[in-house]
Amino acid sequence: MASDLLSRRRFLTGTGGLAGGLLVLAPAGVAAQEAVFMRAEDAPAALFPDASAVADRRVVATAELRTRIRALLSRPPSLWEAEYRIFTVTRGEHDAGFVVIVEEIGKHRPISFAVAVDGRGHVSDIAVLAYREAYGGEVRERRFLKQYAGKTLSDPLRPYRDVRNISGATLSVEATGRAARKAIAVLKATGDLT
Amino acid sequence: MARRRFLAVVLIVLLSVPGLGARGLVLAATPEELEARLKALQDQVDTLRRQLEETRAQRAAPPAPTAPAAAASAQPAVAAPVSATERPFGLTDFKIGGYGSTRFEASDLSNLNNTFTFRRFVLSGDATIAGRLRSVVELEFERLTELEVERGAPSEDGRRGFSQSIEGSDKSELSLEQAWAEFAFAEWARFRAGMMLVPLGRFNLNHDDNRWDLPRRSLVDRGVPALPVPAAWSEVGMGLVGDIPTDDWGKFTYQVLVMNGVTLDSSIETFARGSGELEAEVEIQPRRGTANIDLKRDKAGALRLTWSPEPASEIGASVYYGRYTPDVLPSESVWAIGLDGKTMLGPIEIEGQYVLTHYNGIRRVARGFADAVANREFTAGTPLEVAVEFELAGLAETKHGYWADLRYRFFPDFLRDTPLGRPFDNPQFVLTLRGEQVWLNGLVKEIDFSNGLLTSIERENRWVDRVTLGLAYRPVPLFVIQAAVERTWTNQGKSLAAVTNFLPARRTEDTANTFLLGVAFGF
Numbered sequence: 001m002a003s004d005l006l007s008r009r010r011f012l013t014g015t016g017g018l019a020g021g022l023l024v025l026a027p028a029g030v031a032a033q034e035a036v037f038m039r040a041e042d043a044p045a046a047l048f049p050d051a052s053a054v055a056d057r058r059v060v061a062t063a064e065l066r067t068r069i070r071a072l073l074s075r076p077p078s079l080w081e082a083e084y085r086i087f088t089v090t091r092g093e094h095d096a097g098f099v100v101i102v103e104e105i106g107k108h109r110p111i112s113f114a115v116a117v118d119g120r121g122h123v124s125d126i127a128v129l130a131y132r133e134a135y136g137g138e139v140r141e142r143r144f145l146k147q148y149a150g151k152t153l154s155d156p157l158r159p160y161r162d163v164r165n166i167s168g169a170t171l172s173v174e175a176t177g178r179a180a181r182k183a184i185a186v187l188k189a190t191g192d193l194t
Numbered sequence: 195m196a197r198r199r200f201l202a203v204v205l206i207v208l209l210s211v212p213g214l215g216a217r218g219l220v221l222a223a224t225p226e227e228l229e230a231r232l233k234a235l236q237d238q239v240d241t242l243r244r245q246l247e248e249t250r251a252q253r254a255a256p257p258a259p260t261a262p263a264a265a266a267s268a269q270p271a272v273a274a275p276v277s278a279t280e281r282p283f284g285l286t287d288f289k290i291g292g293y294g295s296t297r298f299e300a301s302d303l304s305n306l307n308n309t310f311t312f313r314r315f316v317l318s319g320d321a322t323i324a325g326r327l328r329s330v331v332e333l334e335f336e337r338l339t340e341l342e343v344e345r346g347a348p349s350e351d352g353r354r355g356f357s358q359s360i361e362g363s364d365k366s367e368l369s370l371e372q373a374w375a376e377f378a379f380a381e382w383a384r385f386r387a388g389m390m391l392v393p394l395g396r397f398n399l400n401h402d403d404n405r406w407d408l409p410r411r412s413l414v415d416r417g418v419p420a421l422p423v424p425a426a427w428s429e430v431g432m433g434l435v436g437d438i439p440t441d442d443w444g445k446f447t448y449q450v451l452v453m454n455g456v457t458l459d460s461s462i463e464t465f466a467r468g469s470g471e472l473e474a475e476v477e478i479q480p481r482r483g484t485a486n487i488d489l490k491r492d493k494a495g496a497l498r499l500t501w502s503p504e505p506a507s508e509i510g511a512s513v514y515y516g517r518y519t520p521d522v523l524p525s526e527s528v529w530a531i532g533l534d535g536k537t538m539l540g541p542i543e544i545e546g547q548y549v550l551t552h553y554n555g556i557r558r559v560a561r562g563f564a565d566a567v568a569n570r571e572f573t574a575g576t577p578l579e580v581a582v583e584f585e586l587a588g589l590a591e592t593k594h595g596y597w598a599d600l601r602y603r604f605f606p607d608f609l610r611d612t613p614l615g616r617p618f619d620n621p622q623f624v625l626t627l628r629g630e631q632v633w634l635n636g637l638v639k640e641i642d643f644s645n646g647l648l649t650s651i652e653r654e655n656r657w658v659d660r661v662t663l664g665l666a667y668r669p670v671p672l673f674v675i676q677a678a679v680e681r682t683w684t685n686q687g688k689s690l691a692a693v694t695n696f697l698p699a700r701r702t703e704d705t706a707n708t709f710l711l712g713v714a715f716g717f
Contacts, residue, residue, distance in 0.1 A: 109289075134291075141505070144505045160541075168405070171671055174619065174671070
């Protein structure tokens with residue numbers, strides 16, 4: 001009978017004990033939907049773990065630069081940043097690649113990305129620095145982001161075409177693709193990539 | 195005296211303010227002193243200008259490389275947040291969203307007119323209250339276009355009367371679908387309390403109309419509900435939800451909730467017959483539990499586990515168990531299980547769900563029901579004949595069924611430079627084939643009782659099948675135009691109206707062919 005399974009006493013004892021246990025065991029970090037997950041200055045070391053040196057610079061997004069970026073993209077980005085923070089990463093004597101900080105709108109808010117690009121213009125890795133939407137935060141998961149490795153500006157990077165979609169996070173998946181393409185376009189427009 | 199003190203205090207305060215004191219000095223300074231001060235200020239401005247130019251020059255040219263900071267994590271994208279409470283500007287904002295849907299429907303059923311239906315408009319809000327605290331609310335207006343309540347005390351021929359009237363639209367509903375708050379102990383353990391969607395099957399949790407490519411909800415979830423309560427089914431309760439990502443085994447999630455749970459509850463429908471009879475029909479059927487004091491002593495529980503081996507795939511298993519009878523009836527339980535999943539095979543997306551619900555002790559419930567409403571059917575006299583009937587509805591010993599969708603997404607290149615493609619980043623057509631079957635075993639058809647005793651209970655086994663072929667145009671993920679043809683049929687010679695809640699078929703109409711054209715949007 002149902003009354004045997006979930007009597008009031010059992011319910012109160014169970015939930016009380018569980019809640020108490022969680023309060024004791026609760027760890028420090030909570031990766032909720034909305035949060036700042038990484039600082040921009042930490043991104044180069046995270047995306048290029050074997051980097052030996054990093055040069056940090058900011059490039060103002062002038063009208064001329066935006067025009068060049070727009071020409072490289074098939075469509076305009078969902079937002080224009082005031083400036084682009086570009087990290088040039090060195091491994092030993094050689095350039096390992098770049099990390100570009102870009103933002104793209106998910107549904108309502110910008111998502112901040114750090115996009116790692118190698119010297120040939122291929123995406124090598126992506127990290128979500130800050131996620132500000134109520135839903136769709138699964139795009140920061142490693143197993144999703146790793147599918148962008150090797151993609152170039154000529155790839156569409158769109159769900160159901162060359163990117164595996166996440167149910168309920170389609171807008172954020174599209175934003176991730178736009179961010180990756182924008183990062184490569186920024187490097188080409190600034191002359192860092194040919 | 196007081197005034198003098200006040201003026202003295204004001205004077206002291208004014209004199210003690212450095213700026214005002216300095217201004218007094220300046221006014222008293224000589225031209226030489228003023229010139230010296232101007233020169234000092236000019237020197238400061240020159241220094242600041244040089245610093246500004248140096249900063250600009252540093253930004254324009256790459257600085258000398260520096261050693262990178264220690265790697266934050268071998269897997270940066272799943273790193274814990276920098277701070278649980280440190281959030282970017284604007285994150286405390288309340289985000290408002292919602293969805294809505296409208297449908298045109300043309301059927302070959304003789305009692306069903308071709309019609310436009312405003313399916314629903316749902317307003318939702320999401321707030322991050324603080325680092326670990328979140329709240330979600332969802333308010334549904336289903337076919338609701340008007341609700342007007344009037345009360346008055348009119349006077350006629352010097353006599354005071356009282357009036358009350360309710361004006362509303364047909365088959366309308368105003369429903370609080372979700373209103374819960376969450377405290378995240380950890381990503382894998384988030385305490386949630388309030389009005390929450392019951393985690394039984396994937397559709398109930400993902401029921402937003404703009405997410406789907408067909409303009410009608412599935413049979414097991416809505417039209418011939420094998421769920422204990424049709425979707426969207428929410429209950430008041432508390433529980434834990436959590437996500438557990440792993441390196442090698444994908445991602446696991448769980449939800450475990452305790453709630454008031456589904457209860458046999460009443461609804462009263464009033465009919466004013468053309469014969470001058472006013473009839474009230476009290477329908478007792480499983481409904482979502484009350485948000486007030488529970489009608490039964492025991493609570494219900496639900497558990498859902500999912501495994502997502504890769505981002506586009508998920509397998510889920512759910513179970514629900516609880517008492518469904520109010521305290522005035524014998525204590526009997528209902529249990530339900532759900533199995534569901536979604537995956538992609540090349541360009542084909544496959545999604546489906548199976549649900550089985552079993553009600554224990556229906557005969558005992560019918561006997562208790564007969565006892566509870568004994569001799570309650572009565573008629574009253576002039577000016578209107580009033581009849582009250584009690585009906586036990588929607589109960590079957592076992593209800594089970596499934597839906598399975600095959601979807602193919604495409605967009606022809608020759609349409610990319612047309613208004614269907616040009617303005618959008620990733621427009622899609624979605625071809626969908628859905629197959630559905632529902633079985634109702636031991637469906638209570640009619641019960642008779644006399645003097646508080648159950649005299650007979652008539653039950654039958656029924657099934658309903660439906661096949662739907664749809665084509666949707668989705669210019670952006672939040673907007674979809676859905677066209678579909680569907681064929682619904684049941685046991686030969688038996689009416690679809692007795693087993694569905696949306697097809698007003700005649701007594702022998704066992705098949706319905708319908709064309710649907712819908713629009714759904716989200717924001």
